[in-house]
Amino acid sequence: MTKRDLRIVFMGTPDFALASLKALIDAGYNIVGVITAPDKPAGRGQKLQQSAVKVYAVEKGLEVLQPINLKDEVFLNTLRSLKANLQIVVAFRMLPEAVWRMPQYGTFNLHASLLPQYRGAAPIHWAIINGETKTGVTTFFIDEKIDTGAIIASKSVNIAPDETVGMLHDQLMTLGSQLVLETVELIENNKVQTTIQPASAELKTAYKLNKDNCKIDWEADIDTIYNKIRGLNPFPSAWTTLHNSDEKLDIKIFDIEKELTQHQKTIGTVLTNKSNLKIAVKGGYIIIKTIQFPGKKKMDVQALLNGYKFYDEAFVR
Numbered sequence: 658m659t660k661r662d663l664r665i666v667f668m669g670t671p672d673f674a675l676a677s678l679k680a681l682i683d684a685g686y687n688i689v690g691v692i693t694a695p696d697k698p699a700g701r702g703q704k705l706q707q708s709a710v711k712v713y714a715v716e717k718g719l720e721v722l723q724p725i726n727l728k729d730e731v732f733l734n735t736l737r738s739l740k741a742n743l744q745i746v747v748a749f750r751m752l753p754e755a756v757w758r759m760p761q762y763g764t765f766n767l768h769a770s771l772l773p774q775y776r777g778a779a780p781i782h783w784a785i786i787n788g789e790t791k792t793g794v795t796t797f798f799i800d801e802k803i804d805t806g807a808i809i810a811s812k813s814v815n816i817a818p819d820e821t822v823g824m825l826h827d828q829l830m831t832l833g834s835q836l837v838l839e840t841v842e843l844i845e846n847n848k849v850q851t852t853i854q855p856a857s858a859e860l861k862t863a864y865k866l867n868k869d870n871c872k873i874d875w876e877a878d879i880d881t882i883y884n885k886i887r888g889l890n891p892f893p894s895a896w897t898t899l900h901n902s903d904e905k906l907d908i909k910i911f912d913i914e915k916e917l918t919q920h921q922k923t924i925g926t927v928l929t930n931k932s933n934l935k936i937a938v939k940g941g942y943i944i945i946k947t948i949q950f951p952g953k954k955k956m957d958v959q960a961l962l963n964g965y966k967f968y969d970e971a972f973v974r
Contacts, residue, residue, distance in 0.1 A: 658845050661687050665841075666741040666760070668692040670708040673830045674747035677767060678710060680834040681745070686841065688719055690739040692749070695723045728753050743844060745837060746799065757799040762844050764799045767837055769829045770863065771795060771811055773854040776804035777863035781829060782822050785888030787861060788880065790816050792825070794833040796840040798851065807851035809843065812836050821890040821912075866893055873897045873910070875925040875973060879940040883915045886943070894949070899927070901971040908973075911955060912946035927971040934958045936973055 665686055667678050670693050681688060691714040699706040707715075714721050720739070724732040733755055744764035746752065757764040770780035772795040777783075784792040793813035800806040812832050816825060843849045864870065866889075873882060873895050889895040894909040922928070922937035929935075935942040949955040950965075 658847070660685050660845065663687055663743050663762075663841070663845060664689045664739070664741045666690045666692060666736070666739055666744045667710075667747075668744065668749040668752075669710050669747040670694040671748050672709045673769070673826065673833070674749070675709045675713055676830045676834040677745070677747045677837040678713060680838050681841070682717060684838055684841075689741055690720045690722060690736070692722045692724065692736075694749075695725055727756055743841070745841070747833070747837065751803060752799060754801060765796050765809060765840060765844075766799050766804075766806070767833045768795050768797065768804055769826075769833065771813060772797060772804060772808055773857065774861050775863040776860070778865040780863035781826050782866060782888050783861065783863045785816060785820065785822055785825060786885050787888075788884045792816055792829070794829055794836050796836055797854075805854055807853055809840050809849055809851055810836060819887065821887045823891045868896075871895055873973070875936065875938055877939070879915055879917065879938050879943065882938055882943055883913065886910055886913050897973045899971065899973050901927070902968045906951055908951070909949040909955070910945055911948065914944040914946065916942040916944055918942065923972070925972045925974055927967055927973060929962060929967045931962065932959050934962065934967070 663686060665681065665688050667681065667688055669675070669678060678691070691710060693708045693710045696705040696707050698704065711721055722732065722735060726732065736756065736759065742761040744757065744760050746764060746766040752764065768780065770784065771793040775783055791813055793811055795811040796809040797806040798809065812835070814828060814832060871889055871893055873885060875882065875897070886895045890911045894911060896907055896909045899906045899908050916935065918941045920937060924937060924939065926937040927934070928937065933944060935944045945958050947955055948958055948961060
């Protein structure tokens with residue numbers, strides 16, 4: 658089999674997926690169609706915005722499908738007409754069986770964790786939030802459940818102690834695009850040897866992020882808080898409620914440092930001087946470097962302190 662014998666349909670939407678699509682095109686693979694999310698209104702003007710994958714696919718003259726319903730017969734017939742023999746999924750959505758069973762060589766997915774750990778919607782975030790020191794990317798053949806299919810290949814990477822989800826996202830995006838190419842080469846050369854995912858009672862799940870699980874619990878220990886904030890920086894961001902005199906503001910916290918020390922301050926107490934803002938926690942202080950107030954842009958804490966007064970009784974909760 659040669660590269661041109663493979664007729665590939667690529668499915669994905671954000672930048673994380675775009676890296677893999679670009680890698681496939683640059684390597685000379687035959688992409689017969691691209692499936693991505695429908696255009697969505699965004700920004701103040703609510704103008705329709707195309708996905709990163711769509712913008713690139715259109716630029717390259719690829720056929721683009723944007724189905725709302727993946728079970729719709731019109732879409733399924735159009736997909737069949739592309740005569741793909743391999744489908745690749747990166748950061749898309751759950752596929753119905755009628756779609757993933759369609760191609761001769763199957764449908765494989767790139768997942769941003771070392772499966773079976775961190776199945777689910779936000780594996781990069783949860784690896785950092787949980788204080789992992791190692792993660793990676795995995796390709797697997799899709800089956801009827803979420804992220805449970807037979808593993809084709811994986812690559813691992815270390816997580817630095819101060820690494821944020823934004824940094825790790827970009828690292829795994831590049832690593833993932835390399836693994837997608839390696840996986841396609843295995844299929845092309847008929848060298849795939851899959852591994853069934855082991856059943857384990859100690860699996861960690863990458864739950865979907867929401868406002869509740871992005872809120873900071875200041876009663877936790879310093880490392881747990883530190884990991885949570887960097888695991889949500891810069892997106893979707895960790896938040897807390899600032900109580901400052903008669904103000905009560907929901908604020909977002911981004912770049913931080915930690916100071917390990919013993920103190921007698923009440924947990925959640927806000928301490929400031931001319932250039933620093935820190936929060937008293939168990940085992941020390943969380944030093945905030947960048948912050949965002951409601952309706953404002955993200956800003957450096959020193960710039961904030963030049964124009965905003967924190968009262969002595971200020972605290973977060």
